Amino acid sequence: MEKFNTFNGLVAPMDRANVDTDAIIPKQFLKSIKRSGFGQNLFDEWRYLDHGEPGMDASQRQTNPEFVLNKPRYQGAEILLARANFGCGSSREHAPWSLQDYGFRVIIAPSFADIFFNNCFKIGLLPIILEEKILDQLFEAVKATDGYCLTVDLEAQSVNTPDEISFGFEVDTFRKHCLVNGLDEIGLTLQKADKIKQFEQQRREQQPWLYA
Amino acid sequence: MMQTLYDKLWNQHVVHTESDEPGSMALIYIDRHLVHEVTSPQAFESLKLAGRKPWRLNSILAVADHNVPTTDRSQGINDPISRLQVDTLDQNCDELGITEFKMNDVRQGIVHVIGPEQGATLPGMTVVCGDSHTSTHGAFGCLAFGIGTSEVEHVLATQCLLMKKAKAMQIVVRGQLGLGVTAKDIALAVIGKIGTAGGTGYAIEFAGSAIQSLSMEGRMTLCNMAIEAGARAGMIAVDDTTVEYIKGRPFAPQGESWEKAVAYWRTLQSDSGAEFDETIVLDAEAIKPQVTWGTSPEMVTTVDGRVPDPASVVDEVKRHDMEQALKYMGLHANTSIKDIAIDKVFIGSCTNSRIEDLRAVAQVVRGKQVAARVKLALVVPGSGLVKNQAEKEGLDDIFRAAGFEWREPGCSMCLAMNDDRLASGERCASTSNRNFEGRQGPGGRTHLVSPAMAAAAAIAGHFVDVREMSDS
Numbered sequence A: 001m002e003k004f005n006t007f008n009g010l011v012a013p014m015d016r017a018n019v020d021t022d023a024i025i026p027k028q029f030l031k032s033i034k035r036s037g038f039g040q041n042l043f044d045e046w047r048y049l050d051h052g053e054p055g056m057d058a059s060q061r062q063t064n065p066e067f068v069l070n071k072p073r074y075q076g077a078e079i080l081l082a083r084a085n086f087g088c089g090s091s092r093e094h095a096p097w098s099l100q101d102y103g104f105r106v107i108i109a110p111s112f113a114d115i116f117f118n119n120c121f122k123i124g125l126l127p128i129i130l131e132e133k134i135l136d137q138l139f140e141a142v143k144a145t146d147g148y149c150l151t152v153d154l155e156a157q158s159v160n161t162p163d164e165i166s167f168g169f170e171v172d173t174f175r176k177h178c179l180v181n182g183l184d185e186i187g188l189t190l191q192k193a194d195k196i197k198q199f200e201q202q203r204r205e206q207q208p209w210l211y212a
Numbered sequence B: 001m002m003q004t005l006y007d008k009l010w011n012q013h014v015v016h017t018e019s020d021e022p023g024s025m026a027l028i029y030i031d032r033h034l035v036h037e038v039t040s041p042q043a044f045e046s047l048k049l050a051g052r053k054p055w056r057l058n059s060i061l062a063v064a065d066h067n068v069p070t071t072d073r074s075q076g077i078n079d080p081i082s083r084l085q086v087d088t089l090d091q092n093c094d095e096l097g098i099t100e101f102k103m104n105d106v107r108q109g110i111v112h113v114i115g116p117e118q119g120a121t122l123p124g125m126t127v128v129c130g131d132s133h134t135s136t137h138g139a140f141g142c143l144a145f146g147i148g149t150s151e152v153e154h155v156l157a158t159q160c161l162l163m164k165k166a167k168a169m170q171i172v173v174r175g176q177l178g179l180g181v182t183a184k185d186i187a188l189a190v191i192g193k194i195g196t197a198g199g200t201g202y203a204i205e206f207a208g209s210a211i212q213s214l215s216m217e218g219r220m221t222l223c224n225m226a227i228e229a230g231a232r233a234g235m236i237a238v239d240d241t242t243v244e245y246i247k248g249r250p251f252a253p254q255g256e257s258w259e260k261a262v263a264y265w266r267t268l269q270s271d272s273g274a275e276f277d278e279t280i281v282l283d284a285e286a287i288k289p290q291v292t293w294g295t296s297p298e299m300v301t302t303v304d305g306r307v308p309d310p311a312s313v314v315d316e317v318k319r320h321d322m323e324q325a326l327k328y329m330g331l332h333a334n335t336s337i338k339d340i341a342i343d344k345v346f347i348g349s350c351t352n353s354r355i356e357d358l359r360a361v362a363q364v365v366r367g368k369q370v371a372a373r374v375k376l377a378l379v380v381p382g383s384g385l386v387k388n389q390a391e392k393e394g395l396d397d398i399f400r401a402a403g404f405e406w407r408e409p410g411c412s413m414c415l416a417m418n419d420d421r422l423a424s425g426e427r428c429a430s431t432s433n434r435n436f437e438g439r440q441g442p443g444g445r446t447h448l449v450s451p452a453m454a455a456a457a458a459i460a461g462h463f464v465d466v467r468e469m470s471d472s
């Protein structure tokens, strides 16, 4: 996994609550056996006027000019502002994959669905929870200012505005450690292989039917 | 200290904790890993690339369900991309020696139907699958939750997951359900009450007399939808109903081992006096058949209700969402639910495709005809074994005579990854679990209901209260 450092990025607003994983990446694109290439189908049904199917050439498709991410001013956005319960629905990691592949590195919302939240960390996409009030302010600012950027400092756990207001956020120590150092969780867990074996042995004795 | 069922299940599986502080990361051991074709290929690939092997093969059970056709399978899968995904699962399982029910195996079916059906889901286990509806298995007094593909790989490689303990919520449903009201209606009523994010950060235990009276099928329906309330896990304590259901299933313990297992399973209940972070109480008698009207399961009302009016909502974001939902659904505020006409009916999915669900449908449609305006009414059994059982009972004849199509098992129109789907603008009474935009096909409009309510709607051509349908 890539290391996550401080960075400054363009912000795009997604001003609706309960954005679900079917909207983030519609199921026809889940047929892929690859991990990459989902970015062009992020928010497919909102983003294009025609119906998308795997294998279509995105450059030949008609985009929906009304859709927020299609507006010229949000091209190249790396930070997505969102509303409550972002990422609800399925466990598909294709949702964070598609956001990351599109170019997003941070999503800021007042709340996330549990599985989605978890999946983001696994691939180095940072979900940040800020209060609704703060998000209201940020939504207003991004809509009012062309080229509005935020600086995200994971080490300091803060989101910083151009007018130098800083909002702190919480992040689990272990997850932060993994992100900042770009660590592979499986490798870390395997360092405890002996402990796992010991546990398994004990379990086998107590509940042998689980190992039949 | 008094423990909740969730505490007990959690404590049983902690291999290691980073620190003793509450809320710190723990390494949790996984007993059962269910695998399907959509969320596993990338996990198998990375595992291989890293030169790793599965930790414990006999913890894994694999099946293809999302992409399989529900029509004649002798020709294989038409869609080359779907086929590649199913072939990839077959190859991975063959190569590594993983038990898999292949597409033409009679035991094939939706992953959350076949686990319990085979006795592969047992009380006291941790059960994971790369699918959010893994919460279904919690009906057996186990800790079951959905995971993403990176976690699928993590479990394959280490038999463990790194996670934080959730908070505990208890949802008590007192009294008894009225006739024609089902577990699905409890699930939707709960979501209507707490919202789709109400359970976020919680593991939910369902309790109370109405829950105890549910069959295992009903309990699975309810736990299945815990995720739609935002909770990764739903669970129900072990009782006689649980033990009876498991007895004699292929993967279940037998003989002496069975007795020992049952003795342990009986301890899997919350201690009386155990504390929950949140408790919600519902009266079963007050629950009526539910129908969703919007594009989120929390947008739900009772069959005798009306489509709500966004103008009456103060919160701006919420009002906007409602307006958007009504626009997508092609509905007007204040329309009576019973005046909503439907084009298609889908009976199936991991929520409602078990034998009891099919019996409930048969009871409603026996000797009747699907309304002329309904273009397609599908019954898709949850597994090959459910299909066989239904045919043994003659349910398939009842369905066909009434004008339903009787299909091969799979996820089908629950998420429309195969050929079963809604056309744009079509309206469907569906027994599945998600009414998101485009879920059942781009532009398709989904109303979530119980099997009995879907059956009644099929006959009437619009929503009706199944409790008011005559038996003639």
Ligand code: SF4
Binding pocket: B065, B066, B110, B111, B112, B131, B133, B349, B350, B351, B410, B411, B414, B415, B432, B433
């Ligand atoms: S039936 Fe639907 S919800 Fe259940 S596993 Fe299949 S696609 Fe997912």
